[in-house]
Amino acid sequence: MTILNGFTTDSTHALPLHVLDRDGFAAWNARQPAGVQAWLQHQQFTAAAGTAVLLPGDDGVAGAVLGVGDRADAYAYAHAPFALPAGSRWQLASELADADVANLQLGWGLGSYRFSRYRKPARLPAQLVATPAAEVRDVLAACLRVRDWVNTPTEDMGPQQLEDAARELAQAHGAELEAIVGDELLEQNFPTIHAVGRASHRAPRLIVLRWGQPDAPHLALVGKGVCFDTGGLDVKPADGMRNMKKDMGGAAHALALAGLVMAQQLPVRLTLVVPAVENSIGPEAFRPGEVITTRKGITVEIDNTDAEGRLILCDALAYACEDKPDTLLDFATLTGAARIALGPDLPALFANDDTLARQWLDAGDATRDPVWRMPLWRPYLRYLHSGIADLANAGSRMAGSVTAALYLERFVDEGQKWAHLDVYAWNDGDRPGRPAGGEALALRSAWAMLKARYGG
Numbered sequence: 001m002t003i004l005n006g007f008t009t010d011s012t013h014a015l016p017l018h019v020l021d022r023d024g025f026a027a028w029n030a031r032q033p034a035g036v037q038a039w040l041q042h043q044q045f046t047a048a049a050g051t052a053v054l055l056p057g058d059d060g061v062a063g064a065v066l067g068v069g070d071r072a073d074a075y076a077y078a079h080a081p082f083a084l085p086a087g088s089r090w091q092l093a094s095e096l097a098d099a100d101v102a103n104l105q106l107g108w109g110l111g112s113y114r115f116s117r118y119r120k121p122a123r124l125p126a127q128l129v130a131t132p133a134a135e136v137r138d139v140l141a142a143c144l145r146v147r148d149w150v151n152t153p154t155e156d157m158g159p160q161q162l163e164d165a166a167r168e169l170a171q172a173h174g175a176e177l178e179a180i181v182g183d184e185l186l187e188q189n190f191p192t193i194h195a196v197g198r199a200s201h202r203a204p205r206l207i208v209l210r211w212g213q214p215d216a217p218h219l220a221l222v223g224k225g226v227c228f229d230t231g232g233l234d235v236k237p238a239d240g241m242r243n244m245k246k247d248m249g250g251a252a253h254a255l256a257l258a259g260l261v262m263a264q265q266l267p268v269r270l271t272l273v274v275p276a277v278e279n280s281i282g283p284e285a286f287r288p289g290e291v292i293t294t295r296k297g298i299t300v301e302i303d304n305t306d307a308e309g310r311l312i313l314c315d316a317l318a319y320a321c322e323d324k325p326d327t328l329l330d331f332a333t334l335t336g337a338a339r340i341a342l343g344p345d346l347p348a349l350f351a352n353d354d355t356l357a358r359q360w361l362d363a364g365d366a367t368r369d370p371v372w373r374m375p376l377w378r379p380y381l382r383y384l385h386s387g388i389a390d391l392a393n394a395g396s397r398m399a400g401s402v403t404a405a406l407y408l409e410r411f412v413d414e415g416q417k418w419a420h421l422d423v424y425a426w427n428d429g430d431r432p433g434r435p436a437g438g439e440a441l442a443l444r445s446a447w448a449m450l451k452a453r454y455g456g
Contacts (some may be wrong), residue, residue, distance in 0.1 A: 004109070004132070004137070004140075005109070005112045005113065005125065006081050006108050006109055006111070006112025006125045006126070006127060006128060007105075007108070007109070007112075007127065007128055007129075007130055007131070007132065008089060008127040008128070008129055009129065009131060010089070010129070011089065011091055011129045012089070013089060014089040014090060014091040014129045015061060015062070015063050015064065015088065015089065015090055015091065016062075016063040016064075016090075016091055016093035017063065017064050017065075017066060017080075017090040017091065017092055017093055017094075017128075018063065018064070018065045018066065018093050018094050019065075019066045019068060019077070019092065019094040019096060019100075019104065020047040020065055020066070020067060020068070020094065021047055021049070021067070021068050021069065021071070022046055022047050022048060022049075022067075024047070025046060025047035025067075035056070036055060036056070039055070039056055040053065040065075045065065045067070046067070047065060047067035047068075048067050048069075049067060049068060049069030049070075049076060050067065050068075050069070050076075050079050050432060051066075051067035051079075051083075052064060052065065052066050052067065052079065052080060052083035052084060053065050053067075054084075054085075061085075061088075063093065064084055064090065066079075066080050066083075070368065071096075071100045071103065072099070072100075072103060072366070072367075072368055073103065073107075073368035074103045074104075074106040074107035074110060074367075074368070074433075074444075075107055075110065075111075075368070075432070075433045075434070076103070076107060077103065077104045077107030077108055077111070078107040078108070078110050078111030078432050078433020078434070079111060079432035079433065080107075080108060080111060080126065080128075081108055081111040081112040081125030081126050081128075082111065082123075082125055082126070082432070083126075083432075084126035085126060086123040086124045086125070086126065087124045087125075087126065087127065088126045088127065089126075089127045089128075089129055090126060090127065090128055090129065091129045092104070092128075092129075092130070102132075102133065102135075102136050104128075105128070105130055105132045105133075105136050105140075106132075106136050106139060106140055107433060108128045108130075109132070109136075109140040109144070110140065110143060110144075110433045110434075111125070111432060111433040112125035113144055113147060113435065114435060115147065115148065115151040115435070115437055115438075117148070117151075117152065117156075134264075135264060138259075138260055138263040138264055139260065139444055139447060141259070141260075141263075142256040142257065142259055142260040142440065142443060142447070143256070143440040143443055143444070144440075145252070145255075145256045145259065146249070146252045146253055146256045146425070146438060146439070146440035146443060147437065147438040147439060147440065148438070149162075149165060149248070149252040149255075149256075149438065150245070150246045150248070150249050150252050150425050150426070150437070150438025150439070151437045151438040152245070153245050154227050154228040154244075154245045154278070157227060157245065157248065158202045158227045158228075158276075158278060159197070159200075159202050159203065159204060159205050159225070159227055159276035159277060159278065160202065160203075160205075161227075162207065162225050162227060162248060162251060162255075162274065162276045163177075163179050163205060163207050163276065165255060166207050166209055166255055166272070166274065169209070169255065169258065169259045169262070170209050170211075172259075172262075173211060173259070173262035173263065174211070175209050175210060175211035175262060175270075176209070176210045176211070177207070177208070177209050177210075178207075178208045178209075178210075179205050179206070179207050179208075180205060180206040180208075181203050181204075181205040182194075182203040182204065182205070185197075185204060185205070185206060189295050190206055190275075190295055190315045190316075190319070191292055191293060191294060191295065191315065192292055192294050192295070192300070192311040192312060192314055192315045193205075193206055193275045193277060193311075193312045193315050193316070195286040195290075195292055195311065196226075196232075196277050196279055196286065196308045196311050196312050197276075197277030197278060197279070197312075198284045198285075198286070199232070199278075199279075199280040199281060199282040199283070199284040199285035199286070200277065200278035200279075200280040200282070201280075202227075202278055204275070204276065204277040204278075204312075205275075205276050205277075206273065206274070206275050206276075206315075206316065206319075207225070207272075207273070207274040207275075207276055208271065208272065208273055208274075209258060209270070209271070209272040210269075210270065210271050210272075211258075211261075211262050211269075211270045212267075212268055212269035212270045213267075213269060214269060215269075216267050216268050216269040217267075217268050217269065217326040217327075217454060218268065218269045218271065218323065218324070218325040218326050218327075219261070219266075219268040219269070219270050219271070219325060219326065219327050219329075219450070219454070220270075220271045220272075220273065220320040220323070220325035220327070220328045220329070221254040221257060221258055221270070221271070221272045221273070221329050221330075221331075222254060222272075222273045222274070222313065222316050222317055222320055222328070222329070222330040222331070223248075223250040223251035223252070223253060223254025223255060223272075223273075223274045223330065223331045223332070224247070224248070224249075224250035224251055224275070224309045224312065224313055224330075224331065224332035224333060224334065225248045225250070225251030225274045225275055225276035225277065225312070226244075226247040226248055226277055226278070226279055226308060226309055226312065226333075227245070227247070227248045227276060227277065227278050228244050228245055228247065228278045228279070228280075229241070229244040229247040229278075229279045229306070229308065229309075230244070230279055230280055230281050231279065231305065231306035232279050232280070232281060232285055232286065232305030232306060232308060233281060233285050233286075233287055233288065233305050234288060234304050234305040234306045235281060235306075236306060243426065246333060246425055246426050246438060247279075247309070247333050248276070248333075249331075249333040249423060249424070249425025249426070249438065250309075250330070250331035250332035250333050250334070250421075250423060250425070251274045251276065251331075252425065252438070252440075253331040253421075253423060253425065253440065253441075253442075253443055253446075254272060254274060254329075254330070254331045255272065255274060256440065256443060257331075257443060257446055257447065257450075258270060258272040260443075260447055261447075261450065264447075266450060266451070266454055267454055267455065268450075268454050271320065271323065271325065273316045273319060273320050274316070275312035275313065275315065275316045277308075277312055279305070279306075279308045285305070286302060286305060287302065287305070288302050288303065288304065288305060289301070289302060290302045291388060291389045292311070294314050294315055294318065294411070295314075295315040295318045295319060296314070296315075296318040296410075296411050298314075298390045298391065298410060298411065299389040299390045299391075300314070300386075300389055300390065300391060300392065300393050301386040301387075301388055301389035301391070301392045301393070302392075302393055303386075303392040303393055303394040303395055304393065304394040306394075307393045307394035307404075309332055309333070309334050309404075310332075310334065310393060310404055310407045310408055311393055313330060313332060313408055313411075314407070314408065314410075314411040315411075316330075317330060317408060317411045317412055317418075318411045321411075321412060321413040321416050324413070324416070325416070326417065327356065327417050327418075327419075327453065328412065328416055328417065328418040328419075329418075329419050329420075329421070329446070330408070330418075330419075330420050330421070331421050331423055332420070332421070332422060332423070333422075333423060333424065333425050334401070334404050334422045335400045335401040335404045335422055336400070337399070337400025337401040337402075337404075338374075338400075338401035338422040338424075339424055341374075341401060342372055344424045344426065344427070344428055345370075345424075345441065346370060346371070346372045347370075347371050347372070347421050347422060347423040347424070347441050347442045348371075348372060348374045348401050348405075348421070348422040348423075349361070349371040349372060349373045349374065349419060349420075349421055349442075350373075350374055350375075350376055350401075350402075350405035350409075350419065350420040350421075350422070351373065351376075351418065351419040351420070352376060352409065352412070352416075352417070352418050352419075353417040353418070353419070356417050356418075356419050356453075357373050357419065359449045359452055359453055360419060360442075360445060360446065360449045361373060362449075362452075363445040363446070363448035363449035363452065364442065364445040366445075366448060367444045367445045367448050369441070369442055369443070369444040369445040369448075370442070370445065371421065371442045371445060374401060374402060374405070374422075375402060376402070376405055376406060376409060377399070377402055377406075378406065380398070380399050380402050380403050380406060381403075381406050383395045383396040383398055383399070383403045384403055384406065384407055391407065391410065393407065401422050404422070405420050405422070408420055421442055421446075423441050423442060424439070424441060425438060425439060425440075425441060426438060426439055427439045
């Protein structure tokens, strides 16, 4: 992955780039030569959001105007790298506030991205002459890591490769990494992680990263790492299974956020917990109707083997709570119900602490990287009733994202401040700055929330 794809420090032959919105276009246009005004009028260019136009000059192109909408939204600028000529160089010619420059650079980096591990991009993005500030660079790196990891097919992004990615980040930042693999999961009391992953030829594992000073506030991140989900014996239909390489999107978010926390030296003690499995079909596959005694001692009847994400998360959450963190966040591509309710762009936020939820909502508004709070409506626990165990892992189709969150909450200690993000981690189709495939959603707002929470 090339983090700074789309940027250059070489200003040779760079052309001026004017960044304007509709409100500022008229005054700028009035100051231009008559020929430029006529050209823009002929093009019917008004600096509408998501537009761009090349300006004529004696030797060809003399510059360009980028039309933007909400300047606080990094995606307002993300169309530029592929709206402007391939490989061309551009120097910012507009006076922008520092925050707008940061959003321009972040949007340019997001817009320049193409997943290129298996195929060269059809064309190069335009280049912005800039050296992004460290935070912009690190946020961009985190977002693009999520995209790369989610886009990578399971053959090259199984449980071992997810551990390798975590180990690479740990080594880069001086963190400790531990992996509990295969039957060691049973020996160390992680029965649900083992049950979900035992049918695969690739051993399930729990990946644990630790970083930071012992006396700092303790932040715990948990990410669902189902590297491929067949649905198990309750097998998915073909169209439902097609993109299940993305079912480790929660782990990708948690791991990328951990990397960002470490890179930016947020003053916390960090623990990252990622259960990594493949939910496969085979002689060792766990079965509907089985009862598993979880790490926390709660017995769970398997109603549906395709509700496996909450199974691996319940042991991981219980483990994370044992060290009593100040804040516990989990990320998971958990339910189709959340997508039906909120669509692909709005992750569903569940939280047992109003202050934590409000901080994330406010950060989402500020960064234009939103979340939408959903209720932990505890009467719906009745939908997880089991006749022979403490609860079932699934049940009714009613309120699917709510019942999934309620299931997870049973494994979070009372009094523990916790938020759960049900995230899609995917773009269904190409949009400027959002190519089809893996996507980081609410990662930037999670980072902004943590900075506000811990004074970074």
